Amino acid sequence: MVRQFIVGGNWKMNGSRGTVSTLVKGLNEASLDKNVEVVVAPPALYINSVVETLKVGQVAGQNIYSESKGAFTGEISAEMLKDVGAQWVLLGHSERRHVFGEDSKSIAKKVKHALNTGLKVMYCVGETLDEREANQTTAVVFEQLQAVADVIQDWSQVVIAYEPVWAIGTGKVATPEQAQEVHHAIRQWLADKVNAQTAEATRIMYGGSVNAGNCKEIGKKADVDGFLVGGASLKPEFIDIINAQL
Numbered sequence: 001m002v003r004q005f006i007v008g009g010n011w012k013m014n015g016s017r018g019t020v021s022t023l024v025k026g027l028n029e030a031s032l033d034k035n036v037e038v039v040v041a042p043p044a045l046y047i048n049s050v051v052e053t054l055k056v057g058q059v060a061g062q063n064i065y066s067e068s069k070g071a072f073t074g075e076i077s078a079e080m081l082k083d084v085g086a087q088w089v090l091l092g093h094s095e096r097r098h099v100f101g102e103d104s105k106s107i108a109k110k111v112k113h114a115l116n117t118g119l120k121v122m123y124c125v126g127e128t129l130d131e132r133e134a135n136q137t138t139a140v141v142f143e144q145l146q147a148v149a150d151v152i153q154d155w156s157q158v159v160i161a162y163e164p165v166w167a168i169g170t171g172k173v174a175t176p177e178q179a180q181e182v183h184h185a186i187r188q189w190l191a192d193k194v195n196a197q198t199a200e201a202t203r204i205m206y207g208g209s210v211n212a213g214n215c216k217e218i219g220k221k222a223d224v225d226g227f228l229v230g231g232a233s234l235k236p237e238f239i240d241i242i243n244a245q246l
């Protein structure tokens with residue numbers, strides 16, 4: 001089975017109307033690898049304008065709440081993302097887990113709600129440095145995956161993003177071997193806990209200090225099916241990362 005390579009740009013809480021329009025223009029005018037699926041995740045306020053102007057990719061929200069509507073001040077729903085034309089949502093990002101205290105159970109509830117609403121999900125998992133040094137990497141990642149497996153059966157609209165927390169925004173990228181080792185373990189976990197077909201078909205992206213210089217080597221690994229890019233997705237080098245397979 002050939003898994004289509006996917007590159008996501010998580011813009012986090014960055015940008016303005018001006019920089020967002022510059023980023024979209026840069027992508028629209030670039031020569032991009034046609035075999036790569038491109039998804040950008042702008043801050044919620046800019047999703048609408050990116051949906052209307054981006055011609056070369058799809059758009060993701062960076063978060064949702066797990067209810068459709070109601071008295072949840074400050075939140076946005078999966079239904080609202082769909083309504084403005086987003087097709088994806090990022091869930092379980094380490095900044096949501098660690099800065100905003102989201103736990104796997106509440107995130108899993110969001111995953112289920114997003115899928116039921118018809119959004120595709122980039123589900124982020126990853127260990128902290130302390131957890132890695134304590135040899136807890138797979139235990140942590142498997143717990144994060146199990147929370148989702150407890151509430152969904154169909155993984156066909158889910159992409160997993162392995163983002164070691166120690167590599168996010170630090171410039172300390174995982175080696176291709178470190179990424180491959182965890183990606184392979186995730187695929188094996190899918191085979192054991194879900195089924196062989198899901199393990200074969202599910203794309204696993206790597207995220208954490210990906211840039212134009214390191215993406216080629218990481219992208220060559222057998223179980224690396226894409227990248228989720230933070231800082232570098234705000235720069236012209238995002239185009240080189242999309243084109244890493246050429």
Ligand SMILES: O=C(CO)COP(=O)(O)O
Binds near residue numbers: 093163171210229
């Ligand atoms: O968090 C990330 C993508 O979701 C990765 O961020 P950086 O690429 O800035 O390390």
